Amino acid sequence: MALDGVGWHPAAWREPEARTDELFSAGYWVDVVRQAEAAKLDFVTLEDSLALQRDIYNPATDGPRRVQGRLDAVLTAARVAPLTSRIGLVPTAVVTHTEPFHVSKAIATLDYVSTGRAGVRVRVAPFEDENRHFGRRELGAVDLAQARESTAASPIADLFDEAADYVEVLRRLWDSWEDDAEIRDAATGRFVDRDKLHYIDFEGRWFSVKGPSITPRPPQGQPVVSSLAHGATPSRLGARVADVVYVTPRDRADVDTTVDLVRAEQEKAGRAQDTVHVFGDLVVFLGETTQAARDRKARLDERAGAEYGSDAHIFTGTPEDLADLLLDWHAAGLSGFRLRPGAVPHDLTGITDGLVPALRGRGAFRTDYEADTLRGLLGLARPANRYAA
Numbered sequence: 501m502a503l504d505g506v507g508w509h510p511a512a513w514r515e516p517e518a519r520t521d522e523l524f525s526a527g528y529w530v531d532v533v534r535q536a537e538a539a540k541l542d543f544v545t546l547e548d549s550l551a552l553q554r555d556i557y558n559p560a561t562d563g564p565r566r567v568q569g570r571l572d573a574v575l576t577a578a579r580v581a582p583l584t585s586r587i588g589l590v591p592t593a594v595v596t597h598t599e600p601f602h603v604s605k606a607i608a609t610l611d612y613v614s615t616g617r618a619g620v621r622v623r624v625a626p627f628e629d630e631n632r633h634f635g636r637r638e639l640g641a642v643d644l645a646q647a648r649e650s651t652a653a654s655p656i657a658d659l660f661d662e663a664a665d666y667v668e669v670l671r672r673l674w675d676s677w678e679d680d681a682e683i684r685d686a687a688t689g690r691f692v693d694r695d696k697l698h699y700i701d702f703e704g705r706w707f708s709v710k711g712p713s714i715t716p717r718p719p720q721g722q723p724v725v726s727s728l729a730h731g732a733t734p735s736r737l738g739a740r741v742a743d744v745v746y747v748t749p750r751d752r753a754d755v756d757t758t759v760d761l762v763r764a765e766q767e768k769a770g771r772a773q774d775t776v777h778v779f780g781d782l783v784v785f786l787g788e789t790t791q792a793a794r795d796r797k798a799r800l801d802e803r804a805g806a807e808y809g810s811d812a813h814i815f816t817g818t819p820e821d822l823a824d825l826l827l828d829w830h831a832a833g834l835s836g837f838r839l840r841p842g843a844v845p846h847d848l849t850g851i852t853d854g855l856v857p858a859l860r861g862r863g864a865f866r867t868d869y870e871a872d873t874l875r876g877l878l879g880l881a882r883p884a885n886r887y888a889a
Contacts, residue, residue, distance in 0.1 A: 501536045501851065502840040503529075504547040505570065508783050509797075510561035511804040512843035519845075524571060526579045532844060533580050536587060539852035540866050542877045543588025545621050545726070545838065548573035550594050550630040557809040565804065574606050581614035588874030590619035590726060596659060597625060597634045600669035604713055608674060611718035616873035619724030619744075622667060622737075624659040660737045662706045667725055667741040669709050672700035674722055675886045676712035698887040720875045721882045728781070730811055732761065739765035743880055744777045746838050748812040752829060755780065759833040775880055777835035780826075781812040785842040786850030790817045797842065812840065819854030827864060 502508075506518040513520040522528040529546075536544050552568050555561065573591035581589055589610065593603045603620070611618035625631070631638065681696035700711035726744035729735040738745030739762050747762065749755045762778050785800075787793030793816045801807045808814065815822055826837055839855075841847035859865035871877045 501541055501544045501848070502547070502781070502838050503532060503544050503844070504840070505553075505567045505844075507843035507847065508810070508840045509785075509800045509804070509808050509842045510555065510558055510566040511800045513567050514803050515800075515843050515846065517845055518843065520567065523567065524569070526576075529571075529576050530580050530583050532848060533584055533587060533589070535845075535848060535852055537584050539856045540869055541587060541852075541856075542836070543590050543617075543619060543724075543874055545590045546573040546576055546592060548592040548594065548623070550597060550625050550633055551627065554627075557811060558804070558806060560806040561804045574603075574610060577618070578610050578613050581610060581617070584614075584617075586617070586869040586872070588617045588619055588724065588877060589614055590621050590724065590874075592621045592623050594625050594630075595622045595663045595666040597630070597636070600666045600707060601673065601709060601713070603666075604670045604673040605715040607670070607723050608713065608715040608718040611720055611723050612715075616719035616875075618718065618720070619726060619874055620670075621726045621728070621746075622663055622742075623728070624663050626656060626659055657733055660733050663727075664737055664740050665702075665704045665706050668704075669700070669702050669707055670725070671722060671741075672702055672886070673709070673711055673713040674718055676700050677715075677717045678885050678888050679717055679721070682716060696888075717885065720873050721885065722875075724874050724878065724880065729762065732765075735761050736765045736769075738762060739771065739776065740769040742776065743875075743878070744779055744835075746779050746781045747834075748781050749829070749834075750813050752832050755829050755832040755834055775878075777878060778833070779836045779838045780829055780834045781838050781840065782822075783808075783810045783812050783814045783840040783842055784822060784847055784851065785814070785816045786819055786822065786847050786854060788818065790821065793817050796846070800843065808842075810840075819850055820858045822855055823858035823862060823864075826859070827862065830864075 506512045506520055519528055533544055577589040577591040607618055607620045676698050678696035681693050683690045683693055697712045702709045724743045727738045727742045728746045729738045730748055745762055747758045749758045759778050766776050785793050785797040797816050839851055
């Protein structure tokens with residue numbers, strides 16, 4: 501489940517049942533994540549950015565016509581974590597303009613607070629208004645269309661290469677403490693075995709990080725790393741560094757092409773033997789009938805003043821029909837799906853109370869959690885520490 505305010509449609513906040521006045525309260529986020537957990541979903545992602553909300557697919561709705569402002573995703577996840585028990589928590593962290601040392605200890609802390617349910621979705625910040633919040637460097641105009649190209653050197657390619665180094669630093673810092681580095685022997689006065697803390701000595705084009713971290717190795721060893729891919733350049737990033745890559749195919753035929761692209765980049769990155777999940781992103785508008793779902797989306801479009809567009813496939817219909825589509829796309833090679841509810845609570849409930857039972861009726865979804873960690877839910881082994889002897 502991909503959570504963004506009261507839903508992904510820009511007019512969702514105007515629905516009568518929307519809890520827009522609670523968006524900046526902890527209680528709202530606890531409630532929606534608990535609803536996802538009650539349905540036994542693997543994890544939720546929390547959107548974040550370095551600028552006020554914008555939507556390049558719905559520019560007519562930008563500004564005062566849509567929700568503006570958001571809470572910090574990592575801090576929100578940390579608040580939700582103690583009040584949930586099994587669902588994974590994957591906040592978005594912007595890796596342009598921020599420092600990997602800070603994010604590494606924040607996600608490691610989230611893994612401790614959640615007892616092994618943390619992940620992170622890494623995101624680049626290509627827009628000039630985001631750059632102006634920091635003023636440390638000028639990226640200039642970035643052409644997002646260049647992200648679809650496979651090899652061309654460009655400012656957008658640099659941003660994704662920087663993100664790859666960023667994740668490498670994160671992973672090395674998470675490993676900079678061995679699992680048994682803490683001795684905690686009050687009798688001898690030794691709290692930590694200094695020989696089991698390691699410098700990471702990372703030197704690259706964008707970062708020079710000595711290490712070690714100030715936070716012990718997270719419970720999962722390595723929290724789950726994920727990223728969104730719309731084309732060749734971001735697919736290469738996901739294949740190089742992520743455990744889960746979110747992709748945006750438009751139809752079943754596009755699923756084959758998209759998955760093949762990620763797998764080819766995974767092999768080029770020398771990770772052919774690693775488990776890298778490819779999840780399909782869909783925006784969903786659900787109803788008891790297809791016509792009811794279409795009518796509700798049309799009402800939202802009218803309120804927004806424009807037909808809703810998205811980078812991802814837009815599904816409008818019943819939970820049963822959505823279940824059929826997901827199973828068809830899964831057979832084409834997708835590991836799973838990240839669903840973006842068009843409006844919360846309506847489409848959130850459509851997923852938890854409609855889609856999930858429909859999938860269970862087909863023997864395609866769990867009835868209870870089978871693991872206590874996010875890596876466990878995704879079938880990812882706890883990795884060995886790269887620095888341990």
